[in-house]
Amino acid sequence: MGRAPCCDKTKVKRGPWSPEEDSKLRDYIEKYGNGGNWISLPLKAGLRRCGKSCRLRWLNYLRPNIKHGDFSEEEDRIIFSLFAAIGSRWSIIAAHLPGRTDNDIKNYWNTKLRKKLVSSSSSHSSSAMASTFLNPNSQVVKRPLTPLTTIQPCSYNPYVENPNQNPTKSLISNINGFEADQQLFPFINPNYPQDLSLSDSSNNNNNISSTTGFLQNHNMCDQYNNHNSFSSHVDGKTPEIMLKQEEIIMMMMIDHHIDQRTKGYIGDFTQGYYNNYINGHGDLKQMISGTGTNSNINMGGSGSVSASSSSSISNLAENKSSSSLLQHKCLPYFYS
DNA sequence: AACGGTCTCAACCGCGGATGG
DNA sequence: CCCATCCGCGGTTGAGACCGT
Numbered sequence: 001m002g003r004a005p006c007c008d009k010t011k012v013k014r015g016p017w018s019p020e021e022d023s024k025l026r027d028y029i030e031k032y033g034n035g036g037n038w039i040s041l042p043l044k045a046g047l048r049r050c051g052k053s054c055r056l057r058w059l060n061y062l063r064p065n066i067k068h069g070d071f072s073e074e075e076d077r078i079i080f081s082l083f084a085a086i087g088s089r090w091s092i093i094a095a096h097l098p099g100r101t102d103n104d105i106k107n108y109w110n111t112k113l114r115k116k117l118v119s120s121s122s123s124h125s126s127s128a129m130a131s132t133f134l135n136p137n138s139q140v141v142k143r144p145l146t147p148l149t150t151i152q153p154c155s156y157n158p159y160v161e162n163p164n165q166n167p168t169k170s171l172i173s174n175i176n177g178f179e180a181d182q183q184l185f186p187f188i189n190p191n192y193p194q195d196l197s198l199s200d201s202s203n204n205n206n207n208i209s210s211t212t213g214f215l216q217n218h219n220m221c222d223q224y225n226n227h228n229s230f231s232s233h234v235d236g237k238t239p240e241i242m243l244k245q246e247e248i249i250m251m252m253m254i255d256h257h258i259d260q261r262t263k264g265y266i267g268d269f270t271q272g273y274y275n276n277y278i279n280g281h282g283d284l285k286q287m288i289s290g291t292g293t294n295s296n297i298n299m300g301g302s303g304s305v306s307a308s309s310s311s312s313i314s315n316l317a318e319n320k321s322s323s324s325l326l327q328h329k330c331l332p333y334f335y336s
Numbered sequence: 337a338a339c340g341g342t343c344t345c346a347a348c349c350g351c352g353g354a355t356g357g
Numbered sequence: 358c359c360c361a362t363c364c365g366c367g368g369t370t371g372a373g374a375c376c377g378t
Contacts, residue, residue, distance in 0.1 A: 006350095006363085016346070016372085039363065055364080056347065091366060106367075107345050 006039065007050040014050075017057055021047060025054055026062050034058075060101045067099030071108055079105060079113060 013021075028045035035041060039051035047054065060066075071079075075097055082093045088109075090102035097105065 014348075037363075050348090052349090052364085053347075059365095060346075088367065102366075103346075110368095111344060 006052055012050045013048045022062060029058060060103045065099050
């Protein structure tokens with residue numbers, strides 16, 4: 001039994017909005033707002049439309065200060081950075097781009113940016129990132145593997161948003177206890193040379209990028225920010241944005257970890273956590289055992305977190321293979 | 337000019353979460 | 358605590374525009 005429809009589809013108009021309908025909706029909202037209820041708005045405004053359709057039309061098209069047209073290179077960089085950090089959370093990404101809607105950004109990513117990414121990555125020795133991921137024994141990885149046996153403090157947190165740009169919405173504020181854990185996410189290489197060229201002296205915190213809000217000493221995001229994204233490395237061989245397998249896994253684990261936090265699990269992000277996670281994901285295990293590169297991973301600590309109620313594990317239980325997780329969280333980097 | 341393939345993007349769909357009775 | 362309702366989100370669709378032959 002499916003969910004009841006939000007309105008009677010036979011009694012509402014669908015498809016493109018006419019100028020008259022736009023005018024009615026704009027006039028009504030400018031006078032009365034949405035009255036806290038989109039469902040009843042169409043009736044009050046004299047529109048034969050579904051409330052959800054009105055909401056969408058207003059948010060994506062009619063609302064003031066909507067920016068249409070081409071995206072700037074700076075906007076591209078911000079989208080790349082945020083997508084790398086948080087994936088397809090379009091509404092959060094949109095919050096960093098004044099005037100842009102989540103729908104716009106989603107469309108832009110799907111039609112333009114992803115292709116840009118593919119064409120750039122494919123210019124590196126036949127899609128370096130794809131081959132790195134899909135063929136674990138690939139020799140494309142030039143950067144030494146991160147020594148994960150050493151826990152290094154890491155200030156990167158993909159869920160931190162620039163407090164200067166977006167004071168209203170911060171995921172971190174909703175995830176109790178998460179702040180402390182960011183120091184336990186060592187999926188960056190702390191020894192990798194940092195490029196702080198975008199440090200903004202006008203910013204009170206010189207470690208925060210004025211454009212993206214990401215802390216400057218995060219390898220991955222800063223390499224998006226500080227270079228022409230996906231351009232050739234100086235040595236002409238190593239795409240700087242390349243993710244290592246353990247970085248990918250760590251990103252997935254972080255997502256998993258946050259999911260657990262939101263469900264009230266408060267265990268540490270540790271060796272035990274890592275082992276539980278990997279053991280719960282057969283394909284990851286296979287990927288790792290196939291390479292041997294991560295066999296000495298040691299997350300430090302001794303605590304452990306049950307993985308049995310995470311959304312990731314639930315996905316497995318529902319026979320959504322963890323490849324779908326890979327697809328969601330990782331493959332956007334590797335489309336070829 | 338005609339046609340077919342591709343691209344774009346506004347709009348729709350359905351789900352999960354939040355909220356309030 | 359349960360249930361109904363609404364909101365907001367991300368994924369998907371499809372009509373029209375565009376492009377190449």
